[in-house]
Amino acid sequence: MSETFFAPCPRGLEPLLAEELRACGASHVEISHGGVASEGDWAYAYRANLESRIATRLLWKVGFTRYRSEDEIHRLASAVTWARHFDTINSIRINVTAIKSPLKSLNFVTLRIKDGICDHFRAIKGGRPDVDTHNPDMRIHAFLTEDTCTLYLDTSGEPLYKRGFKRAKVEAPLKENLAAGILKLSGWQPGQTLLDPMCGSGTFLIEAAQIALDVAPGLGRSFAFEKFRHFDAELWQSIRKAALARRRDDEMLPIFGADIDPRQISNAEANLEAAGLTGKVELLVCDVLDLDAPDDHGVLVSNPPYGVRLSSGDELYEWYPKLGDALKRGFAGWNSYFLTADLEMAKRLGLKASKRTPLMNGDLDCRVFEFKVVAGSNRP
Structure with missing residues (x-):
């Protein structure tokens, strides 16, 4: 079954990332500002995480809606079938980015998405996952435009530029x-x-x-x-x-x-x-x-x-x-x-x-x- 993904990367490297993802088996590759959208099965998702040298992470699209208020974003978050993807023992973190969103507080949007996810788990499992902003098991990313909200589940975890070995700490490292x-x-x-x-x-x-x-850059992680x-x-x-x-x-x-x-x-x-x-x-x-x-x-x-x-x-x-x-x-x-x-x-x-x-x-x-x-x- 084909899934939809988005891979952010440093701006200016999007065409090179598109080449990498095609080599990993991506279909319907579409370059946008700051990343590349693609489709593929889970073999592709595993391979892209392991092999991509340029992607920052690989995000799996799990929800989409048009919105006019935080309540509609909350409804989307509670409707996604999170319990099919992970369990209440897994900690979560929510990241929200926006371009031209009319909503006044992204912190409030973050809270409403968290509430929606927890409401879903309480209804299905009778409990809720904990929030861990430092080292979560699951990262949920929300991207807002002027009138749309897309929810992604991060397949990567730590950013992919972290290759898995402990680096010496230096000033101004190059990613x-x-x-x-x-x-x-x-x-x-x-x-x-x-x-x-x-x-x-x-x-x-x-x-x-x-x-x-x-x-392969991801072999050590x-x-x-x-x-x-x-x-x-x-x-x-x-x-x-x-x-x-x-x-x-x-x-x-x-x-x-x-x-x-x-x-x-x-x-x-x-x-x-x-x-x-x-x-x-x-x-x-x-x-x-x-x-x-x-x-x-x-x-x-x-x-x-x-x-x-x-x-x-x-x-x-x-x-x-x-x-x-x-x-x-x-x-x-x-x-x-x-x-x-x-x-x-x-x-x-x-x-x-x-x-x-x-x-x-x-x-x-x-x-x-x-x-x-x-x-x-x-x-x-």
Whole structure:
């Protein structure tokens, strides 16, 4: 039986997510602002959770109505057959987002949805699930437009960019699904040399290594759908075993990371080890301005320091031209990709961007600048 799903993702990566979902078996794929709608059976839902590198989560549509007041949303919430999907022992959390909703309080809408769910369980089971806002078993998402309300049950649980291993805590981490999307945008392919010269805690490196070794990103974690009453454990195990069987185990990959801060390299080493990738990536403590290219050609990808993160004002603007000179001097033949919220970065580098892709990094309006560095591009 076909079900309807919606997968949110970082804005700007929707077409790439649509490709992923089709590869997982989706039908009726429809791209919208901030995510992708699709249809499919539960084998597809299991596979999408396991395999998608770009989705934030996979939401299962369980209810829809037109509304003019909170009471109609409450009626929808109490009419959904929640007791067929989970039980009163499962804790819940409700998230509400809205675009142009005339209702005055989303907190009140959240309360009315919770009341509707609990009313349903009291009528069917004689009890109600507890609310847990920190670590719930079931996440219910409501999306309001000007006159419609759609209810979703989250099949993922924790966001899918949480790959299942404990990361070293660092300032301004780059989310894994955004890093995976940028790698896809760059056109990098396994076997090509990849360098992140300001690698921080190693997010680009880990994502690239998992892609190169064909490691499904969800292999190290659990999912909310495993607690659904209709969960098909046998089907899930067969999908998971198939993903495990295709994992490669190359000794060393042409993937390189560098950072001027030894503590960041230590963090990257710890994260690679936690992800089961020890010895797959070469790391070096080095200033990007002094770095030698590890190959004659390759893909350079990085999330460099910008005002919100590490530096600001004159100090940063003096640094950009030095970075541009280093690229022109040492990286002819390389394609470089930088994620930044500084929309003036290209001009300050002294390089002409061949492509500018708008992306949202959380609430930050960013660009991925593409620079194709060719021999002789150094200007006086």
